Amino acid sequence: MQQSRSDSYAAAGVDITAGYKAVELMKTHIAKTMTAGALSDIGGFGGLFELDLTGITRPVLVSGTDGVGTKLKLAFLMDKHDTVGIDCVAMCVNDIVCCGAKPLFFLDYIACGKNVPEKIAGIVSGVAEGCVQSGAALIGGETAEMPGFYPIDEYDLAGFSVGVVDKEKVFDKNTIKEGDVIIGLPSSGVHSNGFSLVRKVLDVENCDLKAPMAELGGASLGETLLTPTRIYVKTILALMESVSIKSVSHITGGGFYENIPRSLPKGMTAKIKEADVPVLPIFKLIEEKGNIPRREMFNTFNMGVGMTVVVGREEADKAMAALEAVGEKPVRLGEIVAGDEGVILW
Known part of the structure; x- marks a missing residue:
């Protein structure tokens, strides 16, 4: 050349x-x-x-x-x-x-x-x-x-x-039934969605992005926000070898309310206990600084859960063990119930 x-x-x-x-x-x-x-x-x-x-x-x-x-x-x-x-x-x-x-x-x-x-x-x-x-x-x-x-x-x-x-x-969401269990895989942070709101609320162009923040456990705002999106590929492929996965949802823009229903059949709703969601400090900071209603937070961000997996109740414990075996820290978020609400946070 x-x-x-x-x-x-x-x-x-x-x-x-x-x-x-x-x-x-x-x-x-x-x-x-x-x-x-x-x-x-x-x-x-x-x-x-x-x-x-x-x-x-x-x-x-x-x-x-x-x-x-x-x-x-x-x-x-x-x-x-x-x-x-x-x-x-x-x-x-x-x-x-x-x-x-x-x-x-x-x-x-x-x-x-x-x-x-x-x-x-x-x-x-x-x-x-x-x-x-x-x-x-x-x-x-x-x-x-x-x-x-x-x-x-x-x-x-x-x-x-x-x-x-x-x-x-191919995962078949039409096999989902009442009582199936929803498992959450923790996120690493904001991942790559909602940054227009993040930038506005936290005024990132006019603050010290490198200063340690007590609210973030001593980490800086800049390094926290730049933390890369977690990649769940190897985790899900490994889980497939242990249990029958019914559906998976990637929690991106639109948060829980938009993404989880895409992985459910009509007539089924994800009932999730809000207290079991491992909300990260960065989301608490965004919510507080922007005075953002909690529902809107869950409708914009992953809130600490980057991916959800639905498995049969009879395989839930086995799935949790398999995920822990590959280094994951899974959380049982809730279960599937009848209804067309899509997501219920209680």
Whole structure:
């Protein structure tokens, strides 16, 4: 690529040689994500993946796409860019595993005002870490330098993932019945949703993001808000080996009230004991500073539960034990009852 250079393009604000340098810097991170199916080196026109269907009778491909949203504003303010890639991967693969699919590969898209190779490589290092955590290969991506469209110090980050599941193993919410148990998997924090409200309520642009806060156990607001989204893929895939999962819900924007009903059949409602929700200090801070009604908190944030799983009552104890065996700290949130309320918090 040494012959590829355009002074005219550089004068317009796009340095194509910076793109080549960024690719070279990110290759080490990408190498960590390579799985048996990944066939192509980074930098080609398309990402190749050889599908291994051993043990799968009726393969179903499952895809998911998402971005990081305005959480990126915190990364800009903190000048810390090596964790938001984990968020990007998490938002995609956590959705994929909600039907029992194993993520196969991931592609990212970064659009920026100015391509600073070291910053881009830092972003991709987070993407690679998310891929390692989920078992997906990072087989390609795109970095677009767009001067005049994005401020020179800002960027957007989005991604796309594909997974596979045997059709007979897809979680079937229609098997849910009264008395089934709802298990919650703890979140690591705000994850990647509700940050427009968070930024407004906590006035992040005008406060000291690095100062320790007693309300957060001595952690700073900046590091607390930038804590990456948890990736639940390996946990759910392991649980599938022990019990029959009926449904899974990824608690993202819309909180409990929007996401949990999506994993329930008509006529069934999730009855959850609010006192059993492991509400994290950051949510208490947001609620207090913004004077936000408790119902709206549960309708916007994960409140400390990033994913819920429904299993039969007869398998609840076994599921809890299996989750604890893989290092989880599951909580029994409640049970399924008849009704069309979707979610009842009591």
